[in-house]
Amino acid sequence: MNRKERLSSCRLYGIVDTGYTAEHQLLSVTEKLLEGGLGILQLRAKNHGPEFIEQMGKQLAPLCRRHGCLFIINDYPEIALRTGADGVHLGQNDGALAPVRAMLGEDAIIGRSTHSPEQALGAFREQADYIGFGPLFPTGTKPGRPAIGLNDIASVQQQLPEGFPVFCIGGITGETLPFVLKAGAGRIVIVSWLLAQPDITGTVKALRKKLGEAS
Known part of the structure; x- marks a missing residue:
């Protein structure tokens, strides 16, 4: 199964984020996420420089491979290439996707916030492989960015080809998840709430089951 096919089966997207996980716990927390059967994981380290991100990426990429999990680097296509990551996730202000595709290759996964x-439609036209759509609720992960709410989830998915991966993100917790799913979301990203759980592995398993993701 190639990377794009593996992506299409993912319903839960995990992020190991240095804003919520101490440096010395990154590997152990990643291990707990992967043991839950997570299918796609991003390394996000907004408060660190490229050298640290590359160093961590080189440790996390083989760990994800062993678990059969796609590994994504946030923001840095060059680091994704050098660490053997499966792809990169880019924000709205990170430039056009075409040069990144040329750098990483057709098989690489490129996501867009x-x-x-x-x-969302612009990212699809740029041939992103998936999008993050949000933030649905106010979130400390993106301070200052206004929440977009739940009203557009269903209509965005209707405007995109059936099956195109739309991962809803931003302030999703165990309490808000039912409302997100009721609004039409089929794929979600959970960051801070998941990383704060006493049983991360068990929570990943429960979330995957709730989302109908095959084991």
């Missing part, structure tokens, strides 16, 4: 239906 989107905050409106217009941006």
Whole structure:
């Protein structure tokens, strides 16, 4: 199964984020996420420089491979290439996707953060392999960015080809998840709430089951 086929089966997207996980715990927390059967994991280290991210990426990439999990680097296509990651996730202000595709190859996974239906369709036209859509609720992960709410989830998915991966993100917790799913979401990203759980592995398993993701 190639990377794109593996992506299409993912319903839960995990992020190991240095904003919520101490440096010395990154490996152990990643291990707990992977033991839950997570299918796609991103390394996000907004408060660190490229050298640290590359160093961590080189440790996390083989760990993810062993568990059969796709590994994504946030923001840095060059680091994704050098660490053997499966792809990169880019924000709205990170430039066009075409040069990144040329750098990483057709098989690489390229994701784009989107905050409106217009941006979502724009990312698809740029041939992103998936989008993050949000933030649905106010979140400390993206301070200052207004929440977009739940109203556009269903319509965005209707405007995109059936099966195109739209991962809803931003302030999703165990309490808000039922509302997100009721609004039409089929794929989600959970960051801070998941990383704060006493049983991360068990929570990943429960979330995957709730989302109908095959074991």
